[in-house]
Amino acid sequence: MLHQHTISQLQALRLEGMVLGLQEQFTQRASDDLSFEERLGLLVDRELTYRENKKQARLLKSAKLKVSTACLEDVDYRPGRGLDKKQVASFASCDWIRGAQSILLTGPAGVGKTWLASALGLQACRSGFSALNMRVPRIFEELRVAHADGTFTRKLQSIAKVDLLILDDWGLHPLNQEERSDLLEIMDDRVGTKSTIITSQLPVEHWHEYLNDPTLADAILDRIVHQSHKIKLKGESMRKQEVENTAETVKKQKAS
Structure with a gap:
């Protein structure tokens, strides 16, 4: 009792x-x-x-990570991927988040940009930081709705509070004027206070042209590129390799 x-x-x-x-x-x-x-x-x-x-x-x-199983302990450092083991290991401490720095992940489709972004997001959550993963087209869709129903300011505030914002699939579709302005608002809220990861097939040196507005592009990239770690992933598609490895395994099993 x-x-x-x-x-x-x-x-x-x-x-x-x-x-x-x-x-x-x-x-x-x-x-x-x-x-x-x-x-x-x-x-x-x-x-x-x-x-x-x-x-x-x-x-x-809350993070909604694209690849929930990705973690820094499982990063593939095979030659030719463009990954510096010491650099990636340094991210594990999350000091880059404490210092409001960002990471720009670029490279061809399938080389593991989203996977690595998810692993970094998991590490952030492990260290007590909030994170949010969103595809760039989806975030602009939600902001468009927020403009229409009068919740735009509240939506911006909720994004601004996130310690680590992961913007996936940057540069896949052209932006209109409203989207460029919204992007500037998002980045302006984060500069010097919060961290961002951007994944893109488009090389960083082409982002100014992609934004297609010299004045806004200068303002946006000034808030993104400075104080950022840049990683250019290389090599063949990992998804293609996984399919080929699976096919080879099945072939061997049938042969035995």
Whole structure:
């Protein structure tokens, strides 16, 4: 009865981690030999771990990462991909996010730009930063709706709060004047305060021409390119390689 009362009190205080820890101590007799201070310390550690895991799960859900299984530990550094192992390893600390720096990932289709962006987004969530992955066409579609229903300012504010914004598929479609203006608003909110990852098949040196408005292009790129790490991925399509490897595996299985 006393145990249940304590659990009810902890639940009322929303200390769910301590509830789980206490229940574990009740069922694991090894804890009987521990002192009060040791058992209390274990409960506090359990609560902290519970909160950290819950926060990370919430951040990952909100991030909407394109490749949920991607992580920096699994980065493929095979020769010819254009990846510097030391540079990528340095991103794991997320100091680049603390310093409001950005990463520009460019390269042909299928070389792993979105995968690497997702891995960096996962690492950000692991470190307690909020992230949001959006395809560029989708974000402009949502902003267009926001203009129409009067929620544009609120939408911009919600994007501005995100520690790491991942803009995927930059440069696939031409932008109109309203989209260019919206893009400037997004980047202006983030410069010097938040980080952005941009993935694009279009080389950075062609972005000014892509934006197709000298004045706005200068303003937008001034907020994007400076204080950014640039990674040019190379090589054949990894998706094509995966298909070929799968086909080869199936062929070997049939032969055996």
